[in-house]
Amino acid sequence: MRTAPRRPAHRSARQPDDGLQRERSGGRRRSQRYPRTAELFTELSDASPEFREPWAEHRLKDKTHGRYVYRHPVVGELDLGFETLRLPDDPDQALIAHTVEEDSPSHTALRLLAGWAHETLPTG
Incomplete structure (x- = not known):
């Protein structure tokens, strides 16, 4: 998961799907309990607007x-x-x-x- 939103080659491996990124961002509730998970989400948010925007808007769901x-x-x-x-x-x-x-x-x-x-x- 770490490389998927950050590297262009990984982004192009999937068809564009706004719902997919929201779904992948759905770990917000778990990140509050696990410091290493929170660190990962911070790293992804810093590196990728495709991750950061849905994360910040709380448009999250568990699919x-x-x-x-x-x-x-x-x-x-x-x-x-x-x-x-x-x-x-x-x-x-x-x-x-x-x-x-x-x-x-x-x-x-x-x-x-x-x-x-x-x-x-x-x-x-």
Whole structure:
């Protein structure tokens, strides 16, 4: 997360989405309890107007589902759905599941990336 709003190459990896930045900024309530998190948000605010503006305006929300579109440098555009699952007794913990539609271009691209990773990553 640290590099995403600060480096232009990382910003261009996602399609513009005002809601995505607001969602990523949603850690304000957690930052008050965790000093290192507060330090990270200060660093991001100092480095990025794309982060600073929604953070300062308190236009923050916790998104539970939706879609992201990423541009991968090798396989191109990936259209991913997501669901965020939180534990009722510990809302700071979350499991985020990403999905793609079967036989879609994104599904094909992810299978290509998975095969490539399997071939290139060391085993054992």
